[in-house]
Every structure is written in C-alpha cells, then in structure tokens.
Amino acid sequence: MNEQFIWKLRKVVGTQFVLLSAEDLICYGYDAQHVEHRPEAVVRPANADEVQEIIRLANEDGVACTPRGAGTGLSGGSVASHGGFILDLCRMNRLLDIDRENLLATVEPGVVTADLHKAVEAVGLMYPPDPGSMKVSTIGGNVAENAGGLRAIKYGVTKDYIMALEGVSPTGEFFTAGARTMKSVSGYDLARLMCGSEGTLGVFTKIVLKLIPLPKHRRSALASFPTMEDAARAVSGIISAGIMPATLEIMDNVTVKAVEEFKGLGLPTDAGALLLLEVDGAQSQVEEESSQAAEIMKEHKASNVQVAADADERDRIWEGRRAALAALTRVRPTTVLEDATVPRSALAEMVHAVNEIAERHSLMIGTFGHAGDGNLHPTILTDERDHEEMARVEQAIDEIFEVALKLGGTVSGEHGIGFSKARYLPAEMGEGRMNMMRAIKIALDPKGILNPGKVFE
Amino acid sequence: MNEQFIWKLRKVVGTQFVLLSAEDLICYGYDAQHVEHRPEAVVRPANADEVQEIIRLANEDGVACTPRGAGTGLSGGSVASHGGFILDLCRMNRLLDIDRENLLATVEPGVVTADLHKAVEAVGLMYPPDPGSMKVSTIGGNVAENAGGLRAIKYGVTKDYIMALEGVSPTGEFFTAGARTMKSVSGYDLARLMCGSEGTLGVFTKIVLKLIPLPKHRRSALASFPTMEDAARAVSGIISAGIMPATLEIMDNVTVKAVEEFKGLGLPTDAGALLLLEVDGAQSQVEEESSQAAEIMKEHKASNVQVAADADERDRIWEGRRAALAALTRVRPTTVLEDATVPRSALAEMVHAVNEIAERHSLMIGTFGHAGDGNLHPTILTDERDHEEMARVEQAIDEIFEVALKLGGTVSGEHGIGFSKARYLPAEMGEGRMNMMRAIKIALDPKGILNPGKVFE
Numbered sequence: 001m002n003e004q005f006i007w008k009l010r011k012v013v014g015t016q017f018v019l020l021s022a023e024d025l026i027c028y029g030y031d032a033q034h035v036e037h038r039p040e041a042v043v044r045p046a047n048a049d050e051v052q053e054i055i056r057l058a059n060e061d062g063v064a065c066t067p068r069g070a071g072t073g074l075s076g077g078s079v080a081s082h083g084g085f086i087l088d089l090c091r092m093n094r095l096l097d098i099d100r101e102n103l104l105a106t107v108e109p110g111v112v113t114a115d116l117h118k119a120v121e122a123v124g125l126m127y128p129p130d131p132g133s134m135k136v137s138t139i140g141g142n143v144a145e146n147a148g149g150l151r152a153i154k155y156g157v158t159k160d161y162i163m164a165l166e167g168v169s170p171t172g173e174f175f176t177a178g179a180r181t182m183k184s185v186s187g188y189d190l191a192r193l194m195c196g197s198e199g200t201l202g203v204f205t206k207i208v209l210k211l212i213p214l215p216k217h218r219r220s221a222l223a224s225f226p227t228m229e230d231a232a233r234a235v236s237g238i239i240s241a242g243i244m245p246a247t248l249e250i251m252d253n254v255t256v257k258a259v260e261e262f263k264g265l266g267l268p269t270d271a272g273a274l275l276l277l278e279v280d281g282a283q284s285q286v287e288e289e290s291s292q293a294a295e296i297m298k299e300h301k302a303s304n305v306q307v308a309a310d311a312d313e314r315d316r317i318w319e320g321r322r323a324a325l326a327a328l329t330r331v332r333p334t335t336v337l338e339d340a341t342v343p344r345s346a347l348a349e350m351v352h353a354v355n356e357i358a359e360r361h362s363l364m365i366g367t368f369g370h371a372g373d374g375n376l377h378p379t380i381l382t383d384e385r386d387h388e389e390m391a392r393v394e395q396a397i398d399e400i401f402e403v404a405l406k407l408g409g410t411v412s413g414e415h416g417i418g419f420s421k422a423r424y425l426p427a428e429m430g431e432g433r434m435n436m437m438r439a440i441k442i443a444l445d446p447k448g449i450l451n452p453g454k455v456f457e
Numbered sequence: 458m459n460e461q462f463i464w465k466l467r468k469v470v471g472t473q474f475v476l477l478s479a480e481d482l483i484c485y486g487y488d489a490q491h492v493e494h495r496p497e498a499v500v501r502p503a504n505a506d507e508v509q510e511i512i513r514l515a516n517e518d519g520v521a522c523t524p525r526g527a528g529t530g531l532s533g534g535s536v537a538s539h540g541g542f543i544l545d546l547c548r549m550n551r552l553l554d555i556d557r558e559n560l561l562a563t564v565e566p567g568v569v570t571a572d573l574h575k576a577v578e579a580v581g582l583m584y585p586p587d588p589g590s591m592k593v594s595t596i597g598g599n600v601a602e603n604a605g606g607l608r609a610i611k612y613g614v615t616k617d618y619i620m621a622l623e624g625v626s627p628t629g630e631f632f633t634a635g636a637r638t639m640k641s642v643s644g645y646d647l648a649r650l651m652c653g654s655e656g657t658l659g660v661f662t663k664i665v666l667k668l669i670p671l672p673k674h675r676r677s678a679l680a681s682f683p684t685m686e687d688a689a690r691a692v693s694g695i696i697s698a699g700i701m702p703a704t705l706e707i708m709d710n711v712t713v714k715a716v717e718e719f720k721g722l723g724l725p726t727d728a729g730a731l732l733l734l735e736v737d738g739a740q741s742q743v744e745e746e747s748s749q750a751a752e753i754m755k756e757h758k759a760s761n762v763q764v765a766a767d768a769d770e771r772d773r774i775w776e777g778r779r780a781a782l783a784a785l786t787r788v789r790p791t792t793v794l795e796d797a798t799v800p801r802s803a804l805a806e807m808v809h810a811v812n813e814i815a816e817r818h819s820l821m822i823g824t825f826g827h828a829g830d831g832n833l834h835p836t837i838l839t840d841e842r843d844h845e846e847m848a849r850v851e852q853a854i855d856e857i858f859e860v861a862l863k864l865g866g867t868v869s870g871e872h873g874i875g876f877s878k879a880r881y882l883p884a885e886m887g888e889g890r891m892n893m894m895r896a897i898k899i900a901l902d903p904k905g906i907l908n909p910g911k912v913f914e
Contacts (some may be wrong), residue, residue, distance in 0.1 A: 188892075197645055284739050417644065430632070
C-alpha cells in the first residue's frame with residue numbers, strides 16, 4: 001500500500017476518515033481475541049457509494065481490504081492479518097426502517113445489535129440473535145460472522161433472520177441478495193451465502209432483517225447439579241420432552257466460582273454445574289413448560305431448582321451467565337476461549353472429554369455455554385508468557401476440536417473461522433467442500449483482495 | 458448423447474435402470490407445468506456411488522444431466538429442456554433416521570414429503586414445509602426448489618429446515634455441506650446455497666432436516682369477505698396485532714365457486730373472498746389468538762366467521778383450500794399458475810392489480826394462495842389452442858410480474874425459476890447479482906452439464 005493509494009482513499013472519504021496514526025492503527029489491530037495485526041490504514045466510509053469506490057480501488061491495485069464492525073469477534077475475522085487496510089463500517093449506523101406490517105427492520109451495517117433490540121422491542125417486536133457482545137457488536141459484523149447467542153436454541157442464529165442485503169462485491173460491483181418477501185426462490189440464496197462468509201465474499205451496505213412478535217411472557221429458572229454430565233443429560237431430557245426453552249445455558253464449577261467471586265450474586269459455588277433456563281410464550285405455556293422442565297431437572301439429580309419469582313430474580317440469574325467470560329478472564333492473565341459445538345445429544349460426552357483433556361494436560365478450563373445448542377465455550381485459563389504451558393494449551397485445543405468432530409460436531413458454533421481456526425477447517429469440511437468453497441471465493445474475488453487469510457489457510 | 462454413453466450408464470446402474478423407450482421418455486418429459494421436453498434417456502441410480510459415477514461420466518463427455526425427484530415442479534426445473542438425460546433419484550428413498558434427541562431427520566432425496574410428515578408426527582415431531590404436492594413430491598426436489606407451502610408464514614420454508622447435505626458436485630466430486638449442530642459457522646453456508654439452486658449446482662444424496670416439537674393444539678377458522686382487498690387488509694391487521702397463524706390462506710370468488718362445484722363443501726359462493734386460518738401452540742394461546750383473529754377479521758368487514766368446532770370441520774376447511782388448483786383446472790382446458798409474491802403489506806394492492814389486469818385483457822383469473830406470506834397464485838384459466846387468447850395471457854403474466862417487482866416482491870415465491878421464468882429473473886436480480894450467480898455457476902460447473910438452461914436464460 002503506497003502513498004498514492006492513501007491519497008486515493010482520502011479523495012473518496014475525506015482526509016479525516018483515513019486513519020494512519022500509530023494510536024489508531026494499534027486500536028484497530030485487535031479483535032476480542034487479543035492477537036495484534038496492525039493494519040496499514042483505516043478507512044471509514046459514510047455510505048454505499050464510498051464503499052464501492054474504496055473496493056474498486058483495492059481491487060484495481062490489488063490491496064488487501066478487511067471489513068470491520070465493532071471488532072468484537074473472537075477468531076480474528078476483522079483484523080488485517082495480511083496487511084492492507086481496515087474498512088471500518090461503523091459510521092454507517094442508521095436504523096433506516098422498522099416495518100411493523102411486514103415484520104422487517106432495515107439497517108446499515110454499523111447499527112449496534114443491542115440498539116436494534118431496544119428499537120424493535122419498543123414496538124412489541126423482537127430481533128432474536130443476541131451474541132454475548134451485543135452491547136457493542138454491529139449487525140454488519142453479526143451477519144458476516146453469522147452470530148449466535150443465548151436464544152439460538154429456540155429462535156436460531158443470524159442466518160435465520162437475514163432477509164435481504166445490499167452490498168459491494170470484491171470486484172467493486174453493487175449487488176442485492178435475498179428478498180423482502182417471506183418466500184422467495186428467485187435465484188441462488190446469496191444472502192445466506194454472504195451470512196457467515198466472514199467478509200471474504202462481499203461488504204454489506206444495507207441489511208434487511210426478519211423480526212418476530214415479542215413473546216408476551218417469560219420465566220427463568222436456575223438449577224444446581226452434582227456434575228456437568230448430570231446437567232448435560234438434563235438438557236437432553238428437556239428437549240426430548242418437546243420443551244423448547246428460549247435459552248438453556250450451562251456453567252461448570254470453575255465458571256460458577258469465578259462469577260461468584262466477581263459479582264457476589266449468591267450462586268451455589270459447591271455445585272458441579274448450573275443450568276440456567278428461560279421459557280417464553282403464552283402465559284399457560286410458560287407455566288406448563290417451566291414446571292415440567294423443573295421436574296425433569298430434578299429427575300436428573302438437580303438440587304435447588306429456583307424459579308425466578310420476579311424481574312429482579314430473573315435479572316440476577318442472567319447477570320451471572322452474562323458475566324461468565326469476564327469473570328474467567330480475571331482468574332489468570334490469558335484466556336483462550338473456544339467454540340466447539342456438538343449435536344446436543346453428545347453434550348455429556350463432550351463435557352466429559354473436555355474435563356479429561358484439562359486433567360491430562362494439567363490445565364485449568366472453565367466451561368460454560370449454550371447447552372441447548374450443544375455449543376460449549378471451554379475457556380482455558382493460562383498465561384501466554386509461560387511457553388511450556390502454552391504448548392499444552394495448543395495441544396488441548398487440537399484435542400478438543402478432534403473430539404467435537406468425532407462426535408459429529410463443528411469447530412465453530414458461532415465465533416467463526418477467521419484466521420485462528422483456518423487450519424482446523426479442512427478436517428471438518430473434507431476435500432470436496434473445501435474445493436467448492438475455494439472455487440466460489442476465487443470466482444467472486446479473483447484478485448483475493450477481500451479479507452485475505454481468513455477461512456482459508 | 459451417443460450409444461457409447463448409454464452403455465457407460467448401463468454399466469453403472471444396470472440395464473434395467475436406464476430407460477430409453479418412448480413411453481418412459483414421454484412420462485419423464487413433463488413436470489406439473491405441462492410443457493413437454495423429452496429426455497434422451499432416464500437413469501435411475503440406487504446410491505451415492507452410482508450418482509457420482511454418472512455425473513463424472515456426464516462431466517467427462519459434456520452431456521447434460523437433469524436431476525429429478527417426483528417431477529411435481531411448476532417451472533420446468535426437472536425436465537431436460539436442453540437434451541441429455543434425466544437423473545431420477547426416486548429409488549434412493551430410504552428414511553434413514555429420526556433423531557429425537559437432536560430433532561433431526563436424515564433422508565435420501567427420494568423420500569416423499571408426506572411420508573416424512575407421517576413418520577415424524579408419529580413420534581410427536583413436525584417437519585413444517587408442506588408444499589401443495591407433498592403427497593407426491595420428494596424431499597430432494599423440495600430442497601432443490603426450496604419448497605414452501607401453507608405453513609410458511611409461521612414456520613418458514615425448506616431452507617429454514619435444511620441442516621446438512623451430502624452430494625455430488627457438477628464435476629463429480631463428493632461434498633458435504635452444513636452441520637448436524639444447531640449452530641455452525643464453519644465455512645460458507647453451502648447447504649443454503651444448494652437449497653433453491655434448482656439442480657444447477659449439485660445433486661443431493663443425503664439430506665439432514667431440522668424437526669420441531671409438534672404443536673399440541675390447533676384451531677382453524679374460515680371467514681367470508683365482500684372483496685379480496687378487504688380480506689387482504691384483514692391479513693395485515695392480524696399480523697400487525699402480533700398474531701402469527703400457522704396458516705393464513707386466501708381464495709377469491711372464482712376459486713371458491715370452482716372448489717364448491719368440484720367438492721360441494723358448502724362454501725359461501727357469494728363471498729368476494731375467503732380467508733382460511735389456523736393457529737397452533739399451547740391451548741390458551743390457540744384460544745386467545747383464534748378469538749382475537751376472529752375479532753380483527755370482523756373489523757375488516759368479515760361476515761360469517763366460522764371457527765371449526767372439531768376435527769371434521771377443520772378438515773372440511775382445509776379440503777377446500779387443498780382442492781383449489783385441481784378445481785380451477787376443471788374450469789377451462791389450460792391452467793397457467795403463477796407465483797408472484799409481495800411483502801404482505803402490499804397484498805391488497807397486488808390483488809387489486811391482478812383483478813385489473815384480468816379485466817383489461819378479458820381473461821379469467823382465479824387467485825388463491827398464501828396470503829400470510831404475500832404469496833399469491835393467480836391462475837389464468839385459458840385454452841392453449843386459442844393463440845389470440847394465449848398472447849393476452851403472456852401479456853398478463855408480464856404485467857403481473859412487473860407489478861410484483863414494483864411492489865418490492867419477487868417473481869417466484871416457491872415454484873422456482875426453472876426455464877419458464879428465467880427471462881424474468883434479471884429484472885428482479887439486477888446486474889450485480891446475476892453476475893455473481895453466473896460466476897458461482899461457472900466456478901462449480903465449468904462445463905455447464907448440470908441442469909443447463911435453468912435459472913439462467
């Protein structure tokens with residue numbers, strides 16, 4: 001990236017929106033995964049036309065362009081690992097429309113997820129995806145990474161809510177994808193192809209999302225179990241009984257203790273595991289399902305099933321879960337958060353394997369996550385300055401992924417591949433799928449300028 | 458396609474499974490749209506290995522291969538419009554697994570949709586997509602065309618239930634797509650790209666579908682309206698009130714009369730339009746929503762709102778709707794069924810436009826469809842032997858699509874593009890999207906052997 005290219009970028013967005021100072025470049029050098037890759041510049045376009053011009057320039061000159069929202073990702077998807085510039089889309093943050101008749105929200109990519117939640121809930125609607133970083137993360141980033149969250153078990157993930165897109169292709173062409181209609185089979189489903197493509201196939205400039213009516217009632221409960229395996233078996237029992245909670249989360253003893261120390265919420269620190277559950281819907285359904293779920297948990301050795309009596313108690317239950325990652329990061333200097341996901345029937349087996357791996361490598365692993373989705377976040381608490389320990393950490397991660405795949409799972413439930421998991425991807429995909437994916441990438445981005453080094457090694 | 462190629466096919470599947478007689482080729486020359494394109498041969502593989510060998514041969518020799526399920530499509534997707542052979546997947550019809558813990562069904566492509574419904578309902582689960590042809594159509598065809606149906610308003614369409622695939626690429630390579638886990642962001646979403654690709658990007662040999670718990674209660678209602686516009690406005694009213702019926706269907710007077718004459722169900726033949734509705738879920742929700750919906754319909758000029766008192770009454774309501782297309786085909790020799798879809802808020806406008814187009818061209822159009830999705834099926838009742846009238850039919854279809862697109866809609870809600878709508882597609886897609894789609898097609902199928910002439914003109 002030479003001086004002349006910088007001048008071209010300045011001409012498109014204005015000098016003040018091309019950042020070059022070390023302070024800025026350091027900030028944009030990280031995502032939530034804490035591996036630094038400093039970009040050569042940061043460009044902050046104001047609208048779709050500017051995005052198009054920037055990508056055209058990048059494609060002409062063969063300069064790497066890494067699209068970025070709030071940078072809350074956990075797999076390096078939004079850092080410029082292969083040089084070039086960051087395309088920061090946060091200035092494009094208008095919530096353009098909430099269409100109550102068609103249950104659609106139209107947003108620019110820089111809208112913050114929680115802001116969208118608030119806006120649609122104010123008119124009795126709901127946008128279900130609720131990634132852990134939702135107070136900071138942007139919708140554009142959520143779509144690029146196909147963000148999940150706590151409500152995925154009942155409501156699905158971002159790709160289940162993406163209706164239509166406008167964007168710019170890697171060669172600088174405007175494109176549309178999807179439709180504003182509930183049904184459409186016109187052409188290939190490019191909207192879903194873009195969702196989860198991690199900024200490698202296109203940059204979004206406008207996003208149309210599906211909304212649903214806000215459930216009228218909800219009820220939360222918390223239960224202690226002697227072991228993680230018991231809790232995992234209770235999860236299977238609940239789902240098999242035809243109950244579909246809005247949220248069904250698990251925390252192991254390491255995590256519970258860390259949260260309690262951090263927040264002092266009165267959690268049972270002697271529990272081997274906690275399950276946190278919320279059901280929602282019509283009043284009678286909520287009552288029926290919560291008491292049925294409580295019964296099933298008791299049958300699976302749960303002691304101390306607390307059903308939240310009011311909003312305060314409910315908030316306290318979820319405050320603990322939301323604080324899990326932050327609490328674990330306080331325990332030791334370095335936190336390595338993983339995202340292996342298995343079919344939910346394999347949850348108990350997975351939990352057992354993670355514990356076994358932790359013991360064998362003498363590592364401290366706190367495990368929490370979306371039990372109802374089989375989406376665990378085994379979090380290794382370590383110290384990156386200790387090279388010997390870090391070698392064991394690497395080994396443990398390899399083994400965790402290996403087990404997840406053996407159990408019919410995936411190496412990433414919701415954090416994406418980015419660059420940090422690219423080397424694990426072929427084992428999951430197989431050769432045929434890798435070849436098809438590569439063919440699509442090359443077809444749409446022949447010069448390889450859009451987010452190089454991500455997804456593919 | 459020469460004699461030698463036929464011999465190669467015979468070697469793969471056995472002589473009896475390569476059909477060449479005129480009687481067979483005529484049968485495979487049609488889908489439900491009734492335009493004949495006789496294939497040169499029909500090949501009926503028994504398993505994935507045979508599928509792979511066949512596609513390898515086709516790719517080597519550059520012979521066109523058209524995958525086909527039950528041939529119930531309505532846009533010509535499964536007929537060999539560009540010569541070559543039909544790849545009939547109906548022998549691969551094993552229901553391999555119903556996984557109750559993970560709520561997944563694994564099937565071969567030739568499983569009949571209604572058979573899957575029965576099998577999963579027997580264990581208290583539900584596979585929601587219910588296309589009109591479900592008693593005959595296959596899951597493979599449903600996935601290829603992203604089939605919709607009556608329950609899409611609440612439960613979505615086939616692409617909302619496709620979890621994972623195994624298949625063969627156009628170059629004859631095995632591939633997998635998707636995951637068996639509820640969450641996965643590993644690599645591009647090829648499963649959703651394949652869903653709705655109309656047999657142009659790959660052939661499926663195994664399909665994993667998401668299931669949901671079967672709703673415990675349901676209630677149906679039927680209401681008469683003075684005009685289609687009144688009924689359409691009632692639809693918007695119901696959705697805006699936060700009610701999400703499982704099904705919300707509309708029939709115009711032409712359709713009601715045709716159904717009544719065909720079936721004698723006691724439908725109100727003087728009604729300008731009927732709405733047919735079903736809500737499902739927990740008991741109290743069903744009661745609350747059905748009475749609230751009835752109130753809203755009355756506010757929108759509905760007379761005679763009948764709530765089904767028992768299963769018999771319920772069945773009678775839906776028998777009428779299910780018979781709509783068959784009833785209309787009895788009125789005149791030729792039926793041209795369209796599939797234009799608009800955002801549901803534009804339903805009244807669309808209905809008005811279709812009526813105006815019918816009048817202006819002196820055509821008889823019966824309109825029915827999935828009002829809750831904005832997915833109408835304006836059905837032109839005509840006679841293909843009358844060339845002058847057919848010219849007016851063509852004109853009317855052009856105008857219907859034009860209005861649908863102007864209202865923010867799509868040229869196909871659920872029937873696909875096939876070859877019959879390929880010429881309308883660019884107007885909806887725009888240049889950028891057509892270019893991306895073409896690039897993907899060429900990247901995955903460089904010789905263009907898989908279902909040529911479909912989707913792209």
